[in-house]
Amino acid sequence: LKKSKKEPSKIVIVHQEDEKPPEKATPTYSLKRMEELARPRDLTATFAKYAREKDQADQKQRGTARRKKQQKCGNFMERMETMEKQRRTKIERRTLELKYEAKPNKKVCPNCGGVQSFDEYEEDRLMCPSEECAGRFKYKSRRFVLKKFEKRMQRSAQRRYDSMEKIMVEQQCSRERGKGKKSRRQKELLDKVEKSGKTFLDRMSDDIGKRKVKISRLE
Numbered sequence: 759l760k761k762s763k764k765e766p767s768k769i770v771i772v773h774q775e776d777e778k779p780p781e782k783a784t785p786t787y788s789l790k791r792m793e794e795l796a797r798p799r800d801l802t803a804t805f806a807k808y809a810r811e812k813d814q815a816d817q818k819q820r821g822t823a824r825r826k827k828q829q830k831c832g833n834f835m836e837r838m839e840t841m842e843k844q845r846r847t848k849i850e851r852r853t854l855e856l857k858y859e860a861k862p863n864k865k866v867c868p869n870c871g872g873v874q875s876f877d878e879y880e881e882d883r884l885m886c887p888s889e890e891c892a893g894r895f896k897y898k899s900r901r902f903v904l905k906k907f908e909k910r911m912q913r914s915a916q917r918r919y920d921s922m923e924k925i926m927v928e929q930q931c932s933r934e935r936g937k938g939k940k941s942r943r944q945k946e947l948l949d950k951v952e953k954s955g956k957t958f959l960d961r962m963s964d965d966i967g968k969r970k971v972k973i974s975r976l977e
Contacts, residue, residue, distance in 0.1 A: 854880075865895035 787795075858864075858876045865874040867886040874895045878887070886893045940948075954961075 863897060865897055867891060867893040867895055869893035 855876045858879060865879075865884075866872070867874075867888075870886060870888055870891040870893065872886055872888060872891070874883075877883075878895075884895050886895065951961075956964075
C-alpha cells in the first residue's frame with residue numbers, strides 16, 4: 759500500500775484598498791457624570807448596619823445631634839481663622855513681655871523699690887500698686903551721688919565687721935570647749951605662776967640652782 763501525500767492548503771489574503779478599518783469610538787462624559795465619579799464613595803451606609811432597629815435609630819439620633827452641635831459653632835473656616843488670630847496674639851504678647859523683661863532701664867518705685875510690671879507698663883499705670891507705699895514709678899537716676907556712695911560703703915563695712923566679729927566669737931567658743939576641765943593641781947600651779955610673775959626660763963634656772971645646792975650637800 760502506498761501512502762498518498764496531500765499538498766498543504768494555501769491561504770490567499772486579498773487586501774481591498776477601498777475599505778478602511780473601523781475607528782474606535784471615544785466615550786464622552788458630561789460634567790455632572792465627572793463630578794459623580796470624582797466624589798468619594800460613602801461607606802457609612804455599608805458599615806453602619808445594626809442588628810436591631812432600635813440601635814440604628816439611636817445612632818441616627820446621635821448623628822443628628824452632633825450635626826446640630828456643629829452648626830451652632832459656626833462656619834469651619836471662621837473658627838480656624840479665629841483660633842489662628844488668638845494664637846498669633848498670644849505669641850506677640852509673649853514676645854513683647856520677654857523684651858520688656860530684658861530691658862535694663864525699667865521704672866522703679868522710689869519708696870519701696872518695686873519694679874513696674876509688664877501689665878502696668880502696657881496700661882501706662884504710673885502709681886505703685888502697694889497700698890502702704892502708693893509711690894509714683896520713676897526711672898533710676900544714673901548720676902553719681904557721693905553721699906549715697908559713702909552710705910553704701912559704710913553699710914558694707916559694717917556688715918563685714920559684724921561677720922568677722924561673729925566668726926571670732928565662734929572660734930573662741932570652740933577653743934574653750936576643746937580645753938576641757940582643769941584639775942586642782944593645775945589650778946594651784948597656775949595661781950603660783952601668776953603670783954611669782956616669772957617667765958618659764960627664770961623658773962627653770964631657779965630649779966636647776968636648787969638641784970645643784972642639794973647635790974653639793976649630799977656630797
